[in-house]
Amino acid sequence: MVDYLNAALRRVPAWVLYILAPMPVLVIFYLGLTGALGIDPAKRIEHELGLWSLWLLIAGLAVTPLRRWVGLNLLKFRRAIGVITFFYLLAHLLTWLVLDVQFQNVWADIVKRWYITVGMAAFVLMLPLALTSNNWSLRWLGPGTWRKLHTLVYPIAILGALHFLLLVKGFQWEPILYAAVIAVLLLSRVRPERLRSFRLLRQA
Secondary structure: OHHHHHHHHHOOOOHHHHHHOHHHHHHHHHHHHOOOOOOOHHHHHHHHHHHHHHHHHHHHHHHHHHHHHHOOOOHHHHHHHHHHHHHHHHHHHHHHHHHHOOOOOHHHHHHHOHHHHHHHHHHHHHHHHHHOOOHHHHHHHOHHHHHHHHHHHHHHHHHHHHHHHHHOOOOOHHHHHHHHHHHHHHHOOOOHHHHHHHHHHHHO
């Protein structure tokens, strides 16, 4: 079954994702403009775009574990997923900046509110990844440096989960579930031989 799925995916070009990417954003803003998102559409739009950013982060993290443990090969789509993640994160940030706080007390909010501080840190770390997600940067940096730079996605995912945890009020399962999924995906990338090497190093 996985082989058939991989064969079908090989016929799908990665650029298709770039065409499909703006559609959920357009739908979300359309719902906000038509009053379908309640009495505070700006907050709902901001929340929905934040969720999409988190979903895409998780999708990007899942590429390697799916290939290693299931055999599903989505590597050709990983760069597109990363770029689209940045697009949604930027839309999430701009919605907060323009529609929510309307450029008022921006720096004070970033310093005062921990969830905004963490979210802004995730966005800043995402910038170099978005700027180097192209073949020219890969050649200029070299594959080794490029790969090391793009491991920033791991702290970005952790910060994204923490941003959601700090944002909600009271005990809610949804952000905890996302944090757990991200933790599992990150831990699944640790190879058993690395754990054995770490144990031997500690013993030594």
